[in-house]
Amino acid sequence: MFRILKNLNGGFMKKQILTLLMVFAPILAFAEVVTPAKIAELTAHRIDRLVSLKKIDTSFNTRTESIVISSEGPAPVAYKALVSQTKPTEGEPLQLEIYFDATAKPLSFKVLPGGVAGIDPQWPDKDAVSLLEYSMHEILENAADEQVSPFYVGLTSVVLSKDTMHNMPAAKIQVTSSLTTKKLNIYLMPDGSFMSSEVVP
């Protein structure tokens, strides 16, 4: 679906289809249609799975900082997730690409060469990938909300950082979308439970 959108030359048609997708976001969410937000959630799952299978370094569970979703790649690839760790003290962050087909089935992965494991943010309770996964649940479960639906349908990136709210430590997950210049900030407690969210310019 998103390949078709990408290849459309007419900006008007693309806007119309994307608008339709946002309108029908609640139905899509109920029917578990694959959207970039779903892919981001599955990416977080997949990272943990690859760590459990000892196919990637354990640092990806604790130090993943961002996930960027794009709809590119030769068939059968429909989505690519670029996972980046926190910045290391020296060198470039360790990165991983995961490829999914149109049904969100993971196809393959590739650890990009030249990266180094990042600084451990030392999340006190849930690890980084769990926090990212829980934040995506907030989007998936609130897809019908008109403020959330652009991020459900057009999510492009998710960035995790430490923050505070009401003087309590919080995980802040900032989400961007191709459908809006605004950003969605989701705040979770360190145990992954939802605190608050906001849409900012």
Add this chain to the structure above:
Amino acid sequence: MTLITKARTSVFWFVLTGFLYGCNYSKNKGDGTGDIAQSYSLSAEQKSLLSYSYVYQNVFLPKCISCHGNSGSVNLESYENTLPHLETMRRVVFESKTMPKNNSLSNEEKAILWNWIDLGAPKESKAQSEPPVLKLTPTFDSIFKLIFQVKCLSCHGESKVAKRILLDKISLFNSPLELVLPGNPEESGLIIAIEREDEKRMPPDKEGYSKLNESEISAIRTWIINGAKD
């Protein structure tokens, strides 16, 4: 009426009221067992069926084992482990009614449990032949009935907290999480989840749920090794 007379009258009525209340309280409270025994009476024939395995199948497995399995502090998975907890069981189920957590025992289940304890918790039944005990086999139906329904569906059911991961056959096979890869238990998400030792283990230790026991894990593994066909 003089003040003293009034005071005496008040004291008299106070004492009388207290006396009557105390009698009533004793009558209502009693030691409790007579009333409970009457509430949960079973026929002689039903009582003859009572054994540890009967109580396990009909009460512990559906209602208790998810938390009180082999990795819980109160372990009901074997007769020997259950025996030390009988008095506690009687108290928390029938007196304080704090267990199961949502008081979910049916009257029938309570009757089975009460009478079994009352009979001295016999290991074997007096019946000539006991009703057949469901045995766990490496088939989906057996795994679903004896493991998933008992230990997983309280969270992994429709409209439950973990509804994103359902455990019916279609959901298991079609999940993008690769929960069941026929022939490949090592990479099946279901096996990884139940065998891992960290806080992401399922059922979740942090929530007080017991880890699946060896025979349960083995049944699921064997089912997957055999191609997860039936």
